Every structure is written in C-alpha cells, then in structure tokens.
Amino acid sequence: MMRKFDESKLVTELERLPIVFRVGFAAACAERQMSAYRLFEAASGGGGAPDSLEHALDHVWAEPTRTKSVAELEHQIEEVMALIPQEDGAQREWTQEATNAQNAGMSVVYALRTRLTGEAQEAAWAARVAYEALDNFVINKEAIDTSVPGGELRVVSHPLVQAELERQERDLRELLAASDGEVEKVLQQLRDRSRAESALFFGPVS
Numbered sequence: 001m002m003r004k005f006d007e008s009k010l011v012t013e014l015e016r017l018p019i020v021f022r023v024g025f026a027a028a029c030a031e032r033q034m035s036a037y038r039l040f041e042a043a044s045g046g047g048g049a050p051d052s053l054e055h056a057l058d059h060v061w062a063e064p065t066r067t068k069s070v071a072e073l074e075h076q077i078e079e080v081m082a083l084i085p086q087e088d089g090a091q092r093e094w095t096q097e098a099t100n101a102q103n104a105g106m107s108v109v110y111a112l113r114t115r116l117t118g119e120a121q122e123a124a125w126a127a128r129v130a131y132e133a134l135d136n137f138v139i140n141k142e143a144i145d146t147s148v149p150g151g152e153l154r155v156v157s158h159p160l161v162q163a164e165l166e167r168q169e170r171d172l173r174e175l176l177a178a179s180d181g182e183v184e185k186v187l188q189q190l191r192d193r194s195r196a197e198s199a200l201f202f203g204p205v206s
Contacts, residue, residue: 002156002157002162003165003166003169005127005128005131005156007124007127007128010127010172012120013172013176014120014123014124014172015120017175017176018180019064019114020064020183020187021178021183021186022122022123023060023064023065023114023115023123024064024186024191025123025126025127025171025172026111026114026123026126026127027064027111027190027194028167028190028191028193029107029110029111029126029127029129029168030057030104030107030108030110030111030126030130031057031191031194031198032130032164032167032198032201033100033104033130033198033201034053034054034057034198035199035201036097036100036103036104036201037101037104038054039097040097040098040100052079052083053080053083053104056079056080056108056112057108057111060108060111060112060115061187061191064115064187066115066116066118073112073116074116076112077112077113077116080105080108080109080112081105081109083105084101084102084105084109085101085102087102096140099133099136099137100133100137103129103136106129107126107129107130107133110122110125111123111126113125114126131161131164131165134160134161134164134201134202135155135161137160137202138155138161139155142154142158160201160202163200164201167197171194174186174190
C-alpha cells in the first residue's frame with residue numbers, strides 16, 4: 001500500500017489525542033531530523049547551536065505539558081527560530097544540508113508550539129515539515145522533474161518518503177492506543193525510537 005500525506009486526516013486523528021501525546025508526536029517528527037541539523041552545524045562551525053536546539057527539544061520531551069508561562073515559552077521559540085539556517089542571510093552557498101537543517105529546526109519549533117498551544121494543527125505541521133524535507137531531498141537526489149507525468153508519483157513512492165509516512169502512522173496508532181496511565185513510559189519509548197531512527201532519516205531504506 002502506498003501512503004500519502006493527508007494533513008486534514010492527520011489533524012482529525014491528532015485531535016483525538018490528549019495534548020501530551022500530541023506534543024510527543026510532534027517531538028518525534030523533529031527528533032528524527034536532528035542528525036541532519038548536527039551534521040550541518042558541525043560542518044559549518046555552528047559554535048554549539050546543535051546543543052541549544054537539542055536542549056530545547058529535550059525540554060519538550062521532559063516537560064511535554066506547559067510548565068512555563070506563555071511569555072517564557074514564546075521567548076524560547078524565538079531563540080530556536082534564531083538558530084535555524086536562513087537562505088537569505090546565508091554567508092555561504094546554500095546547500096541540501098542547509099535545507100535539511102532548516103527543516104529540522106522548523107519541526108522543533110512546531111513541537112514547541114504544540115506544547116504552547118496544545119493545537120493538533122501545530123503537531124500536524126511538524127509532521128508535514130518532516131514529510132516535505134524528504135520530498136525535497138528525494139527530488140534533488142534523484143533529479144526528478146515533478147512537472148512531468150509520473151514525477152510526483154516517483155517522489156511520494158520513494159522508499160525514504162514511504163518510510164517516514166509509515167513511521168508517522170505507526171506513532172499515531174500507538175499513541176491512540178495508549179492509556180493516560182502510560183504517558184511517561186510511552187513518551188520515553190517514542191523518544192528512544194525516534195532518536196535511533198534519526199540515523200536513517202535521509203539514509204538508505206531496504
């Protein structure tokens with residue numbers, strides 16, 4: 001079965017979850033992309049920015065419910081936004097690695113915003129960024145012209161894209177089946193697994 005990204009359906013499903021699990025879903029989408037951010041910053045001499053972004057994501061995992069004031073959380077989001085590579089302000093050539101890092105950062109922002117607002121749409125946007133990151137990667141890697149017949153199908157059917165859509169479906173399915181009494185255990189498992197999957201996000205899928 002070939003999967004497609006259906007944002008409206010995803011939002012409907014996420015609305016069935018308690019906020020804490022919406023946050024976990026968004027954080028998992030961000031976590032799977034973090035290796036790309038680390039690689040980009042290490043190569044470009046980011047000076048500790050990966051640690052700052054990871055700290056923000058770690059905080060989401062540790063405190064998925066809002067424990068700070070709205071002002072404090074909004075300030076944290078602003079700090080994270082400042083760490084995201086921007087093409088307009090780049091002093092070096094814009095690369096695929098920069099795009100990957102930018103998408104990773106945006107997914108972290110949406111995870112933070114999910115915690116701030118509790119909105120299912122914010123979590124769905126984190127998932128969309130992850131999906132579009134691979135969409136962009138596959139188009140460039142395979143030199144696919146999406147304007148020709150069959151081009152879009154080649155992209156969405158690519159193993160890397162299908163793998164992420166399958167992971168998102170799996171995470172959602174497991175979160176929907178979890179009980180309120182399993183929150184800490186479920187989130188820890190989700191975090192550990194998404195961290196392990198980060199190594200293969202842009203890598204080969206058999």
